[in-house]
Amino acid sequence: MNSSVLELKNVSKIYSIGLFNKVKKLALDDVSLNIKKGEKIAIIGESGMGKSTLAKIMCDLETPSKGEVYWFGENLSKLNSKEYKKMRIKVQYVHQDPYASLHPSKDIFSILKDPILFNRICERHEVKEKVEELLELVGLTPTNYFLNKYPHHLSGGGRQRLAIARALSVNPEILVADEPISMIDMSLRASIIKLLKDINSKLNISIILILHDIGAAKYFAEGDGKLIVIYGGKIVEFGSCDEIINNPKHPYTRVLISSTAVPDPELSKRKIVEELKSYEPPKRTPESQECPFIHACNYSKDICLKGPGLEKVNDLHFVSCHRYKELPNWKLFN
Amino acid sequence: MMKALLKVENLSAHYIVKEGTIKAANNINLEIAENSVTAVVGESASGKSTLIEAITMSLPPNGRISSGKVFYKDNDILKSDYEHLRKIRWTEIAYVPQAAQQSLNPTMKVIDHFVDTVKSHNIKWSNHEIRERASELLKLVRLEPGTVLDSFPNQLSGGMKQRVLIALALLFDPKILILDEPTSALDVITQAHIVKLLKEIKKNRDITIIFITHDIAIAAELADYIVVIYGGHVIEKADTIKIFKEPKHPYTKGLINSIMSILSKDDEPKGIKGDPPSLLNPPPGCKFHPRCQFASEICKKEVPDLIKLDDSSKVACFLYKSAGGDVDE
Ligand SMILES: Nc1ncnc2c1ncn2[C@@H]1O[C@H](COP(=O)(O)OP(=O)(O)O)[C@@H](O)[C@H]1O
Ligand SMILES: Nc1ncnc2c1ncn2[C@@H]1O[C@H](COP(=O)(O)OP(=O)(O)O)[C@@H](O)[C@H]1O
Ligand code: SF4
Numbered sequence: 094m095n096s097s098v099l100e101l102k103n104v105s106k107i108y109s110i111g112l113f114n115k116v117k118k119l120a121l122d123d124v125s126l127n128i129k130k131g132e133k134i135a136i137i138g139e140s141g142m143g144k145s146t147l148a149k150i151m152c153d154l155e156t157p158s159k160g161e162v163y164w165f166g167e168n169l170s171k172l173n174s175k176e177y178k179k180m181r182i183k184v185q186y187v188h189q190d191p192y193a194s195l196h197p198s199k200d201i202f203s204i205l206k207d208p209i210l211f212n213r214i215c216e217r218h219e220v221k222e223k224v225e226e227l228l229e230l231v232g233l234t235p236t237n238y239f240l241n242k243y244p245h246h247l248s249g250g251g252r253q254r255l256a257i258a259r260a261l262s263v264n265p266e267i268l269v270a271d272e273p274i275s276m277i278d279m280s281l282r283a284s285i286i287k288l289l290k291d292i293n294s295k296l297n298i299s300i301i302l303i304l305h306d307i308g309a310a311k312y313f314a315e316g317d318g319k320l321i322v323i324y325g326g327k328i329v330e331f332g333s334c335d336e337i338i339n340n341p342k343h344p345y346t347r348v349l350i351s352s353t354a355v356p357d358p359e360l361s362k363r364k365i366v367e368e369l370k371s372y373e374p375p376k377r378t379p380e381s382q383e384c385p386f387i388h389a390c391n392y393s394k395d396i397c398l399k400g401p402g403l404e405k406v407n408d409l410h411f412v413s414c415h416r417y418k419e420l421p422n423w424k425l426f427n
Numbered sequence: 428m429m430k431a432l433l434k435v436e437n438l439s440a441h442y443i444v445k446e447g448t449i450k451a452a453n454n455i456n457l458e459i460a461e462n463s464v465t466a467v468v469g470e471s472a473s474g475k476s477t478l479i480e481a482i483t484m485s486l487p488p489n490g491r492i493s494s495g496k497v498f499y500k501d502n503d504i505l506k507s508d509y510e511h512l513r514k515i516r517w518t519e520i521a522y523v524p525q526a527a528q529q530s531l532n533p534t535m536k537v538i539d540h541f542v543d544t545v546k547s548h549n550i551k552w553s554n555h556e557i558r559e560r561a562s563e564l565l566k567l568v569r570l571e572p573g574t575v576l577d578s579f580p581n582q583l584s585g586g587m588k589q590r591v592l593i594a595l596a597l598l599f600d601p602k603i604l605i606l607d608e609p610t611s612a613l614d615v616i617t618q619a620h621i622v623k624l625l626k627e628i629k630k631n632r633d634i635t636i637i638f639i640t641h642d643i644a645i646a647a648e649l650a651d652y653i654v655v656i657y658g659g660h661v662i663e664k665a666d667t668i669k670i671f672k673e674p675k676h677p678y679t680k681g682l683i684n685s686i687m688s689i690l691s692k693d694d695e696p697k698g699i700k701g702d703p704p705s706l707l708n709p710p711p712g713c714k715f716h717p718r719c720q721f722a723s724e725i726c727k728k729e730v731p732d733l734i735k736l737d738d739s740s741k742v743a744c745f746l747y748k749s750a751g752g753d754v755d756e
């Protein structure tokens with residue numbers, strides 16, 4: 094069995110907003126998960142559902158209001174600063190916006206060289222070789238052409254490759270990428286996902302990829318990867334990607350799947366898209382008890398006023414819905 | 428093809444900037460059939476909005492139409508006087524610009540947007556009539572008139588605002604509804620809901636829809652015809668089924684191949700190598716040639732014409748010969 098590299102135990106996050114911070118917003122609700130070395134996990138959900146909050150808590154860029162975060166089996170709140178510093182660089186975060194996350198006046202060589210030197214990843218005379226290796230790995234080739242270019246010479250896709258190279262420069266064991274394709278052109282997206290897949294298999298780095306597009310999540314995680322579906326700050330479905338996409342159990346996952354456009358005009362006419370009771374996001378506070386999907390769900394009953402826990406469908410599949418066994422058989426097309 | 432309701436002939440538009448001119452729409456030809464849905468598809472900055480703004484004469488101050496004609500019911504609207512244009516805009520051709528959600532006036536309730544639109548077109552409807560009509564339209568887009576009419580825009584979500592804009596655009600029963608990226612800023616589920624509503628509107632009304640999207644998969648769901656734009660040029664036009672079955676232009680093929688769909692199998696999506704062109708310094712010849720694996724010498728020098736392959740498809744690529752068959756690849 095592979096060792097755990099990242100674990101969350103009952104993590105909740107409450108933001109205080111409004112006048113005098115009086116309004117409390119529940120952004121993450123009792124999230125537990127355990128990620129193993131070399132695993133590939135896609136987290137999907139619409140905007141405002143808590144994906145970035147989760148990603149930031151994983152990377153210790155945000156602190157949980159409740160619960161614990163473990164890196165490599167160690168509770169973060171119990172680490173001394175020396176131990177923490179050693180682990181810190183092992184967990185890297187790739188930002189959604191490749192335009193804002195790169196230093197505009199540093200050339201590409203410096204952007205990659207600086208973290209390597211600062212963290213003493215290799216000897217000084219090996220740095221150039223290491224930088225070239227990274228550029229090669231992320232597909233910014235010929236490397237000589239790119240070394241003295243600046244971020245503004247790159248397209249969105251190129252910048253995202255550079256951001257990934259920078260995250261990899263310190264030899265991390267975990268990479269968390271927060272919607273890395275949402276701001277880049279359609280024709281460049283698949284290759285970024287492919288790059289992350291290759292990095293995962295070549296370097297055995299655990300990759301957690303946040304997406305809002307289930308098609309991209311499937312492309313990334315199919316086969317041996319996992320999928321987490323998040324709604325209203327809660328994990329509503331979790332398990333093997335193939336299992337969930339072929340046999341979704343949660344009403345939200347089902348709508349998410351049937352709502353994605355299929356690039357086949359004839360098939361798309363036969364696609365069944367359920368109409369929801371509401372298209373508005375849930376309003377969750379620390380007092381919220383009910384299933385987060387209750388206001389939109391076509392299957393809700395009184396029992397749903399008390400939130401469901403994550404139940405096991407089988408060894409590879411978990412769902413949080415009281416009524417999942419009573420839902421109609423799943424089919425995407427008529 | 429049925430009779431064209433809107434016909435665009437050799438339309439070119441550019442922007443004047445301090446570095447020079449940006450040729451964002453070049454020699455565009457389109458025929459929009461009555462009661463059809465046409466999707467204009469392309470990546471960001473390919474000139475989609477420019478084309479629509481040129482057609483509706485709503486380019487920003489530094490934008491210029493350099494040549495071309497736009498026929499609506501056989502009249503060149505680019506030549507018509509301001510009064511005439513104002514009259515047909517909204518009453519006959521309604522246009523919801525990109526990111527229009529932000530242009531809703533935050534100090535005005537939804538109902539006041541309807542009243543304002545009626546008054547500014549000098550239409551004599553009583554307030555009661557306007558409210559009735561607005562309610563009817565909001566119901567059509569699945570909004571609850573009782574609460575929404577008296578809400579301010581900032582009390583509504585993005586998806587609700589987009590639906591209000593569609594309702595507002597339908598106020599005078601236009602013949603043509605033009606929507607610039609109506610679903611792009613929205614989440615998947617809301618997006619699918621709006622696509623569904625537009626399909627219903629199309630089915631139940633006598634209306635022609637033109638919409639812009641950067642996501643060709645959405646075009647598959649909604650459009651009868653697809654126009655693909657690259658680097659400010661139309662590079663392919665065909666009916667939707669045909670485009671997905673047999674895309675012709677190497678870019679269209681690449682774009683379809685870039686889709687990561689829940690249906691994609693082992694033949695995994697690949698994407699297209701290289702980057703989209705800058706329109707300030709575009710490459711000579713075919714704008715796609717730097718990314719094209721089939722590019723030959725002529726592609727680097729000359730811009731290919733949009734040629735007719737058969738009744739419903741046209742392509743601008745030197746790999747194809749007019750009305751002939753496919754060139755071997
Ligand atoms: N710093 C913050 N302060 C207050 N509320 C926040 C903050 N960050 C996120 N939120 C709220 O928490 C919820 C989850 O946000 P987020 O994690 O960014 O979701 P996602 O990444 O899925 O779009 C949203 O309702 C958002 O408005
Ligand atoms: N007002 C403007 N001034 C200068 N350049 C512009 C202006 N509007 C758009 N452009 C440029 O024109 C090109 C086409 O833009 P646009 O039509 O908005 O593309 P799309 O809608 O396909 O994203 C881009 O290069 C864009 O930067
Ligand atoms: S628990 Fe109830 S409300 Fe929640 S998804 Fe299941 S059926 Fe719907």
Ligand SMILES: [Mg+2]
Nearest residue numbers: 144145146272
């Ligand atoms: Mg986010």
Ligand SMILES: [Mg+2]
Nearest residue numbers: 475476477525
């Ligand atoms: Mg645009």
